[in-house]
Amino acid sequence: MTRPPTTAQRRVIDAADPVTGRLRGTEAQLVALVKRGLAFRHPRPPHDHFLTPAGHRIREAVPEVPAEPAPSAGGFTARVGGEEPQETPASGPARLREVHSAWQGLLELRRMTNPGGATDRPCGWERTHLVRAAALALEAAGHRPAGPDGDGYRVRATPQPEAVAVYGPDEETLRVCGDTLERAGWQAGAYTEPRTRMRYLLASPRRV
Secondary structure, eight states: OOOOOOHHHHHHHHSSTTTOOBOOOHHHHHHHHHHHHHEEOOOOOOOEEEOOOHHHHHHHHHHOOOOOOOTTTHHHHHOSOOOOOGSSSOOSHHHHHHHHHHHHHHHHHHHHSSSOOOOOSSSSHHHHHHHHHHHHHHHHHTTTTOOOOOBBEEEEESSSSOEEEEEEEHHHHHHHHHHHHHTTEEEOOOOOOOTOEEEEEEEEEEOO
16 A cells, blocks of 8 residues: 655645646655655756646645635635735736746646546546636636726636636627637537526536
């Protein structure tokens, strides 16, 4: 039977980036995780270390406080739209770099965990973090999340399994957000809420 990670190794695993699985720790800790099959060293510079699927399973086995759509402490969180001003990440070049890095890390996670290394459809992590995953796809594509004025997209959870709702100020916003999600491996269709007559997208991760 495989020995569980040590307390120090577990702290490194638990502190991994929630989207990309990027690890931070001493060289000895990272090497030990690689030897145990819980991490891998990226072949391209800067040769960062990331969790393997086995490492992600260990990390996800710990019950977490629900973090959708609230930002997670200490880690990257895609903007879902409509955040309170104190919860809104700073914009500008630094934010763009963070979003790009998170999206590239998510594609790498797809490659590692999807059958056949497919990167054209969502992976297991996305299916358990639907709001954050859809929001990352939209923000990475350059769409603007809703601010205090309400202009922009808003991603929200729904009672339906494996489905999120995307709201926008107009049909054009919904159309372009739908196109982006389709390219990112989601299925999206436009619907009208019966009571409010508000238009929205219902989006689900594509399986094949």
